[in-house]
Amino acid sequence: MSTRRDAREWAVQLLFQIDLNATDKLDRVLSAFWEDKESDEASRKYAEFLVKGVRGAIEEIDALLSKYADNWDINRMGVIDRNVLRLALFEMNNADEVPSVVSINEAVDLAKYFSSSESGKFVNGILDRARKELEATP
DSSP states (O other), X not given: OOOHHHHHHHHHHHHHHHHHSOOSOHHHHHHHHHTTOOOOHHHHHHHHHHHHHHHHTHHHHHHHHHHHXXXXXXXXXXXXXXXXXXXXXXXXXXXTTSOHHHHHHHHHHHHHXXXXXXXXXXXXXXXXXXXXXXXXXX
């Protein structure tokens, strides 16, 4: 049985792949990705919700990311960091059943796992700024 954590890991892998190999054939990429994965339907659907959501709102998400990442150009961020941040910002804004602190903790863990401990600190700082503003907005 897969978990939401697995879904987030898969979503980061897919977003990384799409970021480096731009495509407009998302369904083909998703189909190929799932061929060798053991996943349950709920985890697969959640991963696809995240990937499709991020890709569908990439301009808005990148605008938010630029706003919260003081003095950091998005294109100069590491590819993993950038996509972990995109995923978390999307989840914080669109998955009402997931508390922001859970999205942040998961994003920090993903950044540490796929990148480095320094990435975890970087991701945490940006997402905490976003969380404070989101919670202040009625």
